[in-house]
Amino acid sequence: MKKVVLAYSGGLDTSCIVRWLKERGYEVICFVADLGQGLGQGENFEAIEERALAAGASKVYIRDLQEEFINDFIIPALKANAVYEGKYLLATALGRPLIAKYLVQIAHKEKATAVAHGCTGKGNDQVRLEVAVGILDPRLEIIAPVREWEFKSREEEIEYALKYNIPIDVTKKKPYSIDRNIWGISIEAGVLENLEQEPPEDAYMITKSPTQSASYPRYIEITFARGVPVKIDGKIFKIKNLINHLNEVGGQFGVGRSDMVENRLVGIKSREIYEAPAATILYTAHKELEALVLDRELAHFKEIISLKYAELVYYGLWFSALKDALDGFVNKTQKLVSGTIKLRLSKGTCVAVGRKSGYSLYKKELSTYGKEDKFDQKLAEGFIKLWGMPYKR
Ligand code: ARG
DSSP: OEEEEEEOOSSHHHHHHHHHHHHTTEEEEEEEEESSTTTTSOOOHHHHHHHHHHHTOSEEEEEEOHHHHIIIIIHHHHHTTOOBTTTBOOHHHHHHHHHHHHHHHHHHHHTOSEEEOOOOTTSSHHHHHHHHHHHHOTTSEEEOHHHHOSOOSHHHHHHHHHHTTOOOOOSSOOSSEEEEETTEEEEESGGGGOTTSOOOGGGOSSOOOTTTSOSSOEEEEEEEETTEEEEETTEEOOHHHHHHHHHHHHHHTTTTEEEEEEEOTTSOEEEEEEEOHHHHHHHHHHHHHHHHHSOHHHHHHHHHHHHHHHHHHHTTOTTSHHHHHHHHHHHHHGGGOOEEEEEEEETTEEEEEEEEOTTOOOOHHHHOOSTTOOOOTHHHHHHHHHHHGGGOO
């Protein structure tokens, strides 16, 4: 029998897919990637496994990939300051190539000839998964049932699930489509499709409303070593705990929400809201530290790289030669990105208010207006003459 490895979430779609693939002659192996979707609270993976088996899977792989996700995907994106269209810190997009990597790995181990996923035909995630799988093993067949199956609505899927005893949670009809992992949450559909309307409070899962959060601010210090966050308030944290902690604290102060209309790769605009407290705090701190230690030309050039890097992640080109080459550049820039940034969290905002680094290029004796001034102002006259010379007629 032909074998297929399915990226399984435990939801209605992927549960129906198990049965649907079986009806088409496949033995179905489910793969569940733990990217921290429990967000520190833990996800019930036993229940997901049971559901997969009950839906007809012959085997279920559950892999905790959080460390690898953080070290090989999140940290490189943080070092690059990669942000898509100024607002999206790429949590969902960064997870896809990692899921693809394990789909391929498990397919090889199981001698499967195909992989499958539950993405729709309108989104970016199908592209990311399939492009990555195609790069890693072009011989694998890729099946995307949601793009081709007969169900026209959620109700029809539920009917199908009930008919074949596929265990599903029909009690709570979720009003949104949600993707989450340790780096953030993406929420779309439902009332969010009305662009004129403010997202209702119930759409947000881990952040307090900025208007309801504490009236006092919270100060927090993040220490980086070579571009990697290592301490909070002087205390060393393991990276996973550090991110979980910042999600918690940032969420309390309503930090890390964004509401955007974005340009999808498949040519449409869509509205999505995001929650990424830890990512927002870390990006703010990381950029502030770079402002202190990178020289002007390097800093400005790196901004161009950030834009390109974000596009590559968003476009599903993680395993491309360009992304690899940009990592080489970015890693070089991080050699001196060590130091501590003090931030103030308050009512949905996160701003840097203090900075310190052994590699700081800030020289007080040059920038001061006080009497310790060492800047030779006479030099400015000649400098300006030469600098402006080419533009005079
Ligand atoms: N728009 C985001 C992206 O393309 C998130 C996609 C998934 N969103 C969701 N709610 N399931 O990366």
